Amino acid sequence: VTPSTSRGGRGVSYAVLIVAVGALGGALLLYRAVRPAKPRPEPTADEPVASERRSDDREARGDSMRTAALERRIAQLESALAERETRDAAASRTPDTPLAPEKAPSAQEVQEMHDSLITRHAASPVNPHWARMASAAFASDFARPIEGTHFKVDAVDCRSTTCTVNLEWPSRALAVNEWRAILYQPTRANCGKQIVIPERPAHESGPMRATMFIDCSTWVESGSVLAPEDQVPVLVRR
Amino acid sequence: MTKFRLSSLLILAAVALIPATASAVYESRLAWSACFSDSTGSNVILDGGNTSTSFTGVLSCPITDLSDIPHASITTLNFHVEDNHSSLPVQAFRVATFFNAVGGATGNLASSSNGVTSISPPNTPTTLANAWNNGANFASVIVFLPVNQGTASRLKGYYMFKP
Numbered sequence: 001v002t003p004s005t006s007r008g009g010r011g012v013s014y015a016v017l018i019v020a021v022g023a024l025g026g027a028l029l030l031y032r033a034v035r036p037a038k039p040r041p042e043p044t045a046d047e048p049v050a051s052e053r054r055s056d057d058r059e060a061r062g063d064s065m066r067t068a069a070l071e072r073r074i075a076q077l078e079s080a081l082a083e084r085e086t087r088d089a090a091a092s093r094t095p096d097t098p099l100a101p102e103k104a105p106s107a108q109e110v111q112e113m114h115d116s117l118i119t120r121h122a123a124s125p126v127n128p129h130w131a132r133m134a135s136a137a138f139a140s141d142f143a144r145p146i147e148g149t150h151f152k153v154d155a156v157d158c159r160s161t162t163c164t165v166n167l168e169w170p171s172r173a174l175a176v177n178e179w180r181a182i183l184y185q186p187t188r189a190n191c192g193k194q195i196v197i198p199e200r201p202a203h204e205s206g207p208m209r210a211t212m213f214i215d216c217s218t219w220v221e222s223g224s225v226l227a228p229e230d231q232v233p234v235l236v237r238r
Numbered sequence: 239m240t241k242f243r244l245s246s247l248l249i250l251a252a253v254a255l256i257p258a259t260a261s262a263v264y265e266s267r268l269a270w271s272a273c274f275s276d277s278t279g280s281n282v283i284l285d286g287g288n289t290s291t292s293f294t295g296v297l298s299c300p301i302t303d304l305s306d307i308p309h310a311s312i313t314t315l316n317f318h319v320e321d322n323h324s325s326l327p328v329q330a331f332r333v334a335t336f337f338n339a340v341g342g343a344t345g346n347l348a349s350s351s352n353g354v355t356s357i358s359p360p361n362t363p364t365t366l367a368n369a370w371n372n373g374a375n376f377a378s379v380i381v382f383l384p385v386n387q388g389t390a391s392r393l394k395g396y397y398m399f400k401p
Binding site for chain 1: 276277292293294296325326329333336337338339340341342343344345346347360362363364365366369372373374375380382384385
């Protein structure tokens, strides 16, 4: 079990940075204010006191160096804070701007990537034993009725680590409403699944066909052991 | 001597504070009630547990996706559960829903052992990882709660970590 205490975020970082700058600035002012009342540094063994005047000069030089160092540090912190504020202002988004839209592939690109998976699957070699076993398992799993859905399974095709399942809905509207049900349908093979409902003009009607891609690569690596039938979750869906 | 100590303390404080801000890590914890029940009929989720004696309970849980902790950067994803079924585990898998297209991808199942425990749905196989790792897609986790045998198996909450 992972420890689960919150450690804050950027807001806390800002607060710490601002407090640090403030603390250093305040400390510097305080340091200057109390300086005359402070005792002189004690002489060290290898640096005996030669005269009152020389000792004062050394102290003044030391104070000056320390003050300069503190001022440099404050300047660095102020600069870092300003840089961060500028960067964050540039990165700020309006509420309606989607997160990282520049990274989002278009619907057509997603469809093309999905189609390329299916093409690669069709071109991949067949492991007859595995393909028979996996096809039978998926055909049986997807034959289980899912309440309130309207799709039918046309064909299941398995090769050596991947499968495809051809699905058909009476309309695209039903496919859009129900694709999650088939994607979440529990199966005895522990594989990943992907589905894309194709785009089409709104005026086009008729059945909607889509192909679900099943990636069993990690399941194959772990020995392709099917879960017992009575271990498969039994779902009731909308 | 006191002057030297004061200066040293200030520098030490600054040295300690700056790396602390630069190396901040991000965590997010959510209770089970952040999820919604993705099933109906006689299937009722109460206090994160499945009350149905016939059907698996299904919870759909949103994954944190903030600028400080985008879902694609999460390296630890733990679901804290109570598995009270004699033979059926609590199971969970990741889901990535495409931003611009209708559809999505799901990952491999993670299954619990009996008792109070946690499960970590993996970012596998590659098909799911490709969809999950795209920051524009929407991330969630589906949790299956087995039927109730007298004491409900339940989801207590979940934890996400980004280094």
